[in-house]
Amino acid sequence: DADVTQTPRNRITKTGKRIMLECSQTKGHDRMYWYRQDPGLGLQLIYYSFDVKDINKGEISDGYSVSRQAQAKFSLSLESAIPNQTALYFCATGQRGGPPGELFFGEGSRLTVL
Amino acid sequence: SQKIEQNSEALNIQEGKTATLTCNYTNYSPAYLQWYRQDPGRGPVFLLLIRENEKEKRKERLKVTFDTTLKQSLFHITASQPADSATYLCALTGSSNTGKLIFGQGTTLQVKP
Numbered sequence: 001d002a003d004v005t006q007t008p009r010n011r012i013t014k015t016g017k018r019i020m021l022e023c024s025q026t027k028g029h030d031r032m033y034w035y036r037q038d039p040g041l042g043l044q045l046i047y048y049s050f051d052v053k054d055i056n057k058g059e060i061s062d063g064y065s066v067s068r069q070a071q072a073k074f075s076l077s078l079e080s081a082i083p084n085q086t087a088l089y090f091c092a093t094g095q096r097g098g099p100p101g102e103l104f105f106g107e108g109s110r111l112t113v114l
Numbered sequence: 115s116q117k118i119e120q121n122s123e124a125l126n127i128q129e130g131k132t133a134t135l136t137c138n139y140t141n142y143s144p145a146y147l148q149w150y151r152q153d154p155g156r157g158p159v160f161l162l163l164i165r166e167n168e169k170e171k172r173k174e175r176l177k178v179t180f181d182t183t184l185k186q187s188l189f190h191i192t193a194s195q196p197a198d199s200a201t202y203l204c205a206l207t208g209s210s211n212t213g214k215l216i217f218g219q220g221t222t223l224q225v226k227p
Contacts, residue, residue: 094213
C-alpha cells in the first residue's frame, strides 16, 4: 500500500462545482503539503500544514482551501471550480527534523474542470 | 521573483553514456538544492540533497554539483540505462527547512538502448 494516498485519482467536473481532493498518509509525518503541477511549469505550493492546528498559504492559494482533519489527513477544496484549475495535484509529506527538502509525494489527482 | 530554469528540451542519450542535466536559478540564495525523479503519471521521488556549502555529492551512479557563485547545479547519471528514462526535477529550499520547495519545470531524459 502506498504511504501517501490521494483520492480521487481522476476527476472531471464542471465550472462552479465544489470539489474536494483527499490525502492520507501512513508515514507518521507531521508536515503535509498540497502542490499543483501544470505542463511545462514546476510544481507550485498551494497550502501546507505543520500539524493539525496549523495551516499556511503557499504561492497560489487563491481559490483553494484546506483542512487538516488529523495528523494523517489533509484535504484540498475548490469551492467553485474554474477551468484554469485544471491540473495535476500532488499531496506530499515531510518529517520535521528530516533531511531538508525530502518530501514524499502521493500519486497525484488529475482534475479537469470543464 | 525567484526563478529556476531547467532545460525544457528533452535530453536523448545512448545507453552507457553519462547524462548531464542543468539547473540554473536567479534571485534566490538557497541553503539546499534537491533533485527529484518523476515518472509519467507518478509523483516525484526524492533522489539527492546537496547543501550550499557542499560542492559535490554522490550516490551510486548519481553525482550532483552545486556552484552558488554561478547559481547552478549539474546532475550527472553515469553509465545510464533505459530505466533511467524519466523527468528530473530540481528544487530549492531555504535555511528554515520548512519543506517549502521551489521547483524547476523538469528535464525529460530518454536513454536509448
